[in-house]
Amino acid sequence: MLAYVIPLCLAIMGLALMLTLARLIKGPDMPDRILALDTLYINAIALLVLFGIWLGSDLYFEAALLIAVMGFIGTVAVAKYLLRGDIIE
Amino acid sequence: MHSWIEALVALFLLLGSLFALVGAIGLYRLPDFFMRLHGPTKSTTLGVGGMVIASLIYFGSRGDGISLHELLITLFLFITAPVSAHMLAKAALQQKLRLSDKTRGRPWEQ
Numbered sequence: 001m002l003a004y005v006i007p008l009c010l011a012i013m014g015l016a017l018m019l020t021l022a023r024l025i026k027g028p029d030m031p032d033r034i035l036a037l038d039t040l041y042i043n044a045i046a047l048l049v050l051f052g053i054w055l056g057s058d059l060y061f062e063a064a065l066l067i068a069v070m071g072f073i074g075t076v077a078v079a080k081y082l083l084r085g086d087i088i089e
Numbered sequence: 090m091h092s093w094i095e096a097l098v099a100l101f102l103l104l105g106s107l108f109a110l111v112g113a114i115g116l117y118r119l120p121d122f123f124m125r126l127h128g129p130t131k132s133t134t135l136g137v138g139g140m141v142i143a144s145l146i147y148f149g150s151r152g153d154g155i156s157l158h159e160l161l162i163t164l165f166l167f168i169t170a171p172v173s174a175h176m177l178a179k180a181a182l183q184q185k186l187r188l189s190d191k192t193r194g195r196p197w198e199q
Contacts, residue, residue, distance in 0.1 A: 016113035079176035
């Protein structure tokens with residue numbers, strides 16, 4: 001059953017990534033683009049976990065955790081830059 | 090692997106990816122920024138949660154005990170998603186983005 005479900009889930013996640021990418025390109029203002037980048041990294045984490053199940057390897061969780069930490073720091077830094085015009089005051 | 094464990098894993102995987110898709114559709118279609126903020130910060134985070142639960146069940150059923158370091162990803166995301174949403178909302182309020190007519194409350198006019 002998993003042999004059919006995992007490619008389906010990969011296709012659904014790909015569709016979600018395409019919609020997010022469209023918002024990233026279209027987004028009228030800067031906060032929209034930051035929000036789209038935020039969603040992109042969260043979707044990338046989901047995709048990595050899915051890929052780990054598909055290959056049966058738990059090596060991908062460290063990569064997912066790293067992406068989570070770095071993505072959060074990036075989002076906060078860019079939002080702080082928009083808010084104050086400076087990251088570290 | 091028992092077939093019902095496989096069915097459970099498939100169910101959680103489908104649930105997670107559908108929630109992620111709903112979040113992306115919300116990000117794409119809703120009319121202004123403050124509505125768009127709702128899709129990714131709630132639905133997509135829940136989608137990742139579903140995927141991680143599926144992988145927890147899958148790797149737990151392979152015999153070498155439950156490993157909880159997948160749960161760390163979900164915990165971290167559930168803590169950080171509201172923080173980044175709050176910072177983005179503050180930045181958007183400061184920039185006075187265009188609102189749709191249905192969005193209520195104009196804090197900068199009071």
